[in-house]
Amino acid sequence: MTEEPSGGDLSRLRQLNAQAVLRALRDDKPLTLTELAKRTGLSRASTEDVARELIERGWVAEAEPTAGTVGRPARRYRFRADAGRVLGVDIGGHSIRALVTDLDGEVQHSTSVAVTPQLGRKERLAALDTCVAAALTGADVTAGQIWSTGVATTGLVDGTGKVMLSDSLAEWTGVDLAAHLRKLVGAPARVENDSKVAALAESWRGVARHAKDVVFLLAGVRTGTGLIIDGKLHRGFGNAAGEIGALPAIGWLKAPDQLRAWAGGKDEFEDVFLAARNGDRAAVRAVRRYTRDIAIGVSALILTLDPELLVIGGGFSRSADLVLQPLRAELDRWCLRTPEIRVSTFGDEGVALGAVRLALEQVESRLYDGTELSPAGIAGASGRRASGSAGER
Known part of the structure; x- marks a missing residue:
């Protein structure tokens, strides 16, 4: 029966x-x-x-x-993607960017504020607050209408949303970004390293969306990586997966110096790439030396993970036409199998879009675990959870 x-x-x-x-x-x-x-x-x-x-x-x-x-x-x-809004924030050395999107990740408004790596913690957080306020105003929403916030920052981030270590930003080690954003916006906040978040954006709706195993290279003044394994962002036990650049022998710390040497020690990287594109032999040599330095660490990751795809993003990806050929030659030299190499198409918004994806993951977990709630119920739950003491992950 x-x-x-x-x-x-x-x-x-x-x-x-x-x-x-x-x-x-x-x-x-x-x-x-x-x-x-x-x-x-x-x-x-x-x-x-x-x-x-x-x-x-x-x-x-x-x-x-x-x-x-x-x-x-x-x-x-x-x-109904218009039922709610989320916020994605990218806190970088030279700019802070904030995006407000709907629940499909469609950007409603984007705002950026210029900063410098030398800016102190108090001043950088004030710039962050200004950027977020401008994004909310531009999207014609209030902080109370934001369901979730995703935040990307340089440095290592722990499971509570606190920066464990940041060598590139002044006074940034120890800042509790999750707590700051929860207080600022009134919604749950999730914080992650910027290179990892950029990899997440590519896997979500970028050039890596159809690939399961990906190495993302954030190429710029800093060099970083994000790893996608079996379609998921790989963080590692202590959120430090992919931080191969911390090893001095890899050469990533000094790689930008190859470009600075051409510019007399200045961070005039666009000028170096422009000169190389115009045939300046010294600039071409500088770009090739830079590429050789970053290729060592990339090769180590490729040999370890055997990815389907290598994605190049970050500020220097705009000069990919100068970097790809020598990079591929170096990888062919060191790797048993060189993966397909693609260039990110997100430009300056890639990291912020990844932060949006972090925010949407939080919304989706509540949506799929509690479909008895209406959108108003989800929004109300967001406010109540944001007022709690636990960090959001």
Whole structure:
């Protein structure tokens, strides 16, 4: 004799069905009931019941009919990306950038503020506050409308959102960024190293979105890496995975000096690349020496991970036409198999977009674990959790 499902079982089943429909709509364009049923494996009747319930809760809406459709079109359903907003912040040595996006990661407003590596902690945090305020104003939202915040920064970050070590920013070691952003915005905040976050952006919707194993190289005044293993960001036991540049023998710490030598010791890197592009032999040699230095560490990572793809990002990626050929030659020299090399297309927003993805991961974990909540409920929960004492990860 088959037992009837208990009330708790039925409630859990409804939640699982709602999760399946939400995931399908999050990952695709607007879908009809028939298409939703095929993607979720639910019956059409169950799919219709779930869709109706999610519309009532505010997560789903009927999409506008497609223009030019003959006859009565089938109803299509879409995830309400406009139900909430998230914030992504990139705290760098020379600029701070903040993005406000909807729940699909579509940018509503982007703002940046110029800073310097020598800026003290108090002044840098003040610049951060100014940048966030400008982004919120530009997106026409208040801090209370932000559901989650993702933050990227230079240096090592621990599991509570505190900077454990930062050699490149003055007075930055020990700053509790998660606590600062929770107080500033009033929403849960997740903090991560900028190179790792940039790798996350590429895996999410960049040139690495179809690759499972990726080495991301942040090439600029600083050199850093982010690792994607089996489609997921790899942090390591102590969040220090990929920090191969800390080893002096690798040569990453002195690599930019090869470019500075051409510019008389100044950080005029764009001038070096421009001169090399125009045929200046000394500049070409400087770029090749720089490339040779970074290739040693990249080769070590490739030999260790055997990635499908190497992605070049960061400020120097704008001069990839000068770097790729000598880099590939060095990798061919040292590696058993040189992976495909791609250049990031995100420009200056790559790290901030990765921070947005951090924020969205927090929203999705609450969304899929608690679909009984409406968007207003999620927003309310965000505010309550942000006022707590625990750091968000």
